[in-house]
Amino acid sequence: MQITLEIQRYDPQKDKEAFFEKYDVEINPNDRLLDALMKVKQYIDPTLGFRKSCAHGVCGSDAMVVNGVERLACKTLIKDVINKDGSPIKIEPLQTLPIQKDLMVDQSRFFEHYRQVKPYFINKEPIKEKERIQSQEEREDFDDGTKCILCAACYSACPVVRGINPSFLGPASIVQAERFIDDSRDEGFEERASLLDFPDGIWPCQNFYQCTRVCPRHIKITQLINKTKENIVKYRTSRGEKIHDLP
Ligand code: SF4
Ligand code: FES
Structure with missing residues (x-):
């Protein structure tokens, strides 16, 4: 199936303020959100910044806000965050911590x-x-x-x-x-x-x-x-x- 991710982008070295960018990704609903982000980074836009390490819910490095709720990208199945009204899956960095780049925050x-x-x-x-x-x-x-x-x-x-x-x-x-x-x-x-x-x-x-x-x-x-x-x-x-x- 095809999904659209709407991801908050912000590079403090060149952007005046944060903005959202949309990416269409072909993915299985049983894949994880982290898989979709990896597809964006590998095949569509290598400049996208996010953290991940273990990819199995152990290291805690890929927490982000998905459709307004904090989640680990590697523990989130696409089928669980698809919006019923067909709107894009909105992805933002964790709140309150300063943004280093895109979905990466200074912890x-x-x-x-x-x-x-x-x-x-x-x-x-x-x-x-x-x-x-x-x-x-x-x-x-x-x-x-x-x-x-x-x-x-x-x-x-x-x-x-x-x-x-x-x-x-x-x-x-x-x-x-x-x-x-x-x-x-x-x-x-x-x-x-x-x-x-x-x-x-x-x-x-x-x-x-x-x-x-x-x-x-x-x-x-x-x-x-x-x-x-x-x-x-x-x-x-x-x-x-x-x-x-x-x-
Ligand atoms: S949400 Fe808070 S308490 Fe739970 S694992 Fe993450 S840091 Fe620990
Ligand atoms: S990548 Fe380690 S917890 Fe998700």
């Missing part, structure tokens, strides 16, 4: 926020046996957070980041913090709590659930954010302290 701010929450194992105690033992149930406690591939789809979809408070830490960073907070072997809760408990930290989240809707790994992001908030409230209350800026 520096997203990764700065990610590093801010210390997304690594903290435990200064020496290991008593060969390894730090953990039960199956304890491992399951943080399983959801381990699925994140840092694609930034949630960050792009978040209405808080998009307008209410662009300095908000963002959903993915909090998912990463909770992944370690929930790990029975980790002892970095106090350090992370102080990094999350500030006005632009965890509190700007207003439970819009947009992050949860778009996450290609189906992580229950909003639920994890609320769990982290509860953990911080419990911790502060147990110490007779006030929450920094509880809305």
Whole structure:
């Protein structure tokens, strides 16, 4: 079948503003959107810029906005994004992050926020046996957070980041913090709590659930954010302290 892709183009080195360009592509409805983009790049317009690496939903590099919704191009089948009214499939870069070229965005701010929450194992105690033992149930406690591939789809979809408070830490960073907070072997809760408990930290989240809707790994992001908030409230209350800026 033939489809039309309407792709946002923008090269900051030569374009004054972004514009849309249409490309007709012959494709099987069971092929992926990434296959269609590759066809455009290989056979129609080699100047089209987009990122991809694994092509199997693992590296998180090809997140983009398709018909207004954040998706991974390599996990999106053409038949799932064809518009019933026959209009072109509209493809735009992730929102809020600066455009480097066409569908490629500068993810520096997203990764700065990610590093801010210390997304690594903290435990200064020496290991008593060969390894730090953990039960199956304890491992399951943080399983959801381990699925994140840092694609930034949630960050792009978040209405808080998009307008209410662009300095908000963002959903993915909090998912990463909770992944370690929930790990029975980790002892970095106090350090992370102080990094999350500030006005632009965890509190700007207003439970819009947009992050949860778009996450290609189906992580229950909003639920994890609320769990982290509860953990911080419990911790502060147990110490007779006030929450920094509880809305
Ligand atoms: S939480 Fe989901 S949407 Fe957000 S960066 Fe991780 S995988 Fe992507
Ligand atoms: S190319 Fe790696 S997730 Fe899509």
